[in-house]
Amino acid sequence: xxxxxxxxxxxxxxxxxxxxxxxxxxxxxxxxxxxxxxxxxxxxxxxxxxxxxxxxxxxxxxxxxxxxxxxxxxxxxxxxxxxxxxxxxxxxxxxxxxxxxxxxxxxxxxxxxxxxxxxxxxxxxxxxxxxxxxxxxxxxxxxxxxxxxxxxxxxxxxxxxxxxxxxxxxxxxxxxx
Numbered sequence: 001x002x003x004x005x006x007x008x009x010x011x012x013x014x015x016x017x018x019x020x021x022x023x024x025x026x027x028x029x030x031x032x033x034x035x036x037x038x039x040x041x042x043x044x045x046x047x048x049x050x051x052x053x054x055x056x057x058x059x060x061x062x063x064x065x066x067x068x069x070x071x072x073x074x075x076x077x078x079x080x081x082x083x084x085x086x087x088x089x090x091x092x093x094x095x096x097x098x099x100x101x102x103x104x105x106x107x108x109x110x111x112x113x114x115x116x117x118x119x120x121x122x123x124x125x126x127x128x129x130x131x132x133x134x135x136x137x138x139x140x141x142x143x144x145x146x147x148x149x150x151x152x153x154x155x156x157x158x159x160x161x162x163x164x165x166x167x168x169x170x171x172x173x174x175x176x177x
Contacts (some may be wrong), residue, residue, distance in 0.1 A: 017096065017114075022106040026069045029098060029107050033075060041120040043128045044075040044096065064104040073098040073107070078128060079118055092116050132166050134159070146172060 016036050023029040033044055052064050055071035064071055077094035097111040118124075134142065138159075145155055152172050159167040 017109060017112055019109050019112055021109050022101060023098075023108075024106055025067050026107065029073075033096070041122055041124065042094070042116065043078045043130060044094075045078050047074055047076045049073045062104055064100045065106075068100055068104075068107055070098070070107070071100060077116060078130075079116075092118055132168070132171055134163060134165070134167075134171075138163065142172070 016032050016039075021032075023032065037043060049070055050058075050072040051069060052060070052066060052071045055064075060071055075096040075098070077092040079092040093113055094116055095111070095113050096109065098107050099110050100106065101108045142155065142159065146152070152169055156167050156169055156172055159165075159172070
């Protein structure tokens, strides 16, 4: 019974993002990517994308539903970006390519390279800047505390307890600027 449940979970995980899967809107695609990120402890970002308007300027003639927003859209694992940057650098080959279908009414996954060349763990995932980000209200309150010269180490510990997120001293320093 347990093996059957595990097989079903891994099957559902792979079905969320597979070649040929269609999405009726960008929001639906991003929700599916977010679920996949949470399950696999990966972190994707948009890169090398083109809006419908930008594609029309380059000569796109066919109809694409404006709800889709993009004529070409690529997602990449964040560890595959910015080779000059010292953190999160491993030139990960994971790429998700999304294009509108032939009718122009849905987004379709055209290709998906899903094998990472690095470890995808909860600990690594929690340290990504996007996962560490605080909500707007918290940032405003914390920046006021920082300007009042509150001890940053104590503030860091409090933020980590309140928000249950990793918070670095650099994040606190960046609240001021």
